[in-house]
Amino acid sequence: LPPKHSQEDGSSQNSSCLLRTEVGKAFMTAGTSLQSLKLWIQALDAFSEALEIFKDAGLPPDNQCVLRARLLANSSSLPKLVLVRRDSSNCIKLRHAQKLRELARKYPDDCATPDEGDEVSMDLSSHPGLGIVLTRPNSEGN
Structure with a gap:
């Protein structure tokens, strides 16, 4: 310019x-x-x-x-996020939270590529049968 x-x-x-x-x-x-x-x-x-x-x-x-x-x-506001108390029925809890914490310590750099076998599912123990997934534009369900 x-x-x-x-x-x-x-x-x-x-x-x-x-x-x-x-x-x-x-x-x-x-x-x-x-x-x-x-x-x-x-x-x-x-x-x-x-x-x-x-x-x-x-x-x-x-x-x-x-x-x-x-x-x-x-x-262009971001999708809404609602904070709830820990004891709320709407609070989500990850089934493999401990494994995620361990991996966060192992890979402190966000750009690091995990070793094979270091993937963790984002299943919710608080809501059986549900989980968190990455969605991309034009993917199924969008």
């Missing part, structure tokens, strides 16, 4: 602002595409980047682009 503030004439500064605004709009478009793929965190990052670009471009808070980026960010 061109520098935020330059010593150039007004028309050059105006074209820089227009360019920044278009880049911000591109981030908004990317964010909505990420939302459709259920990539909520990445979508929020894209909307935040758009807002930062609009701010750097000098757009006022009531500008249509800024307002739209804020609206999109607010609509």
Whole structure:
């Protein structure tokens, strides 16, 4: 991107602002595409980047682009998580929690590839027959 503030004439500064605004709009478009793929965190990052670009471009808070980026960010909230007491019937308990703690100590780096046989099912002892699974966009059940 061109520098935020330059010593150039007004028309050059105006074209820089227009360019920044278009880049911000591109981030908004990317964010909505990420939302459709259920990539909520990445979508929020894209909307935040758009807002930062609009701010750097000098757009006022009531500008249509800024307002739209804020609206999109607010609509990209993560799926709801409800906290409950430990003794609640809605509290989930993992059947293999101890094994998961052991593996967490064995692989402190999130990017480490587990050895064969170090996989653990995420069965719930609190809700027999149910478990936690990773879902991906366009997978069955979505």
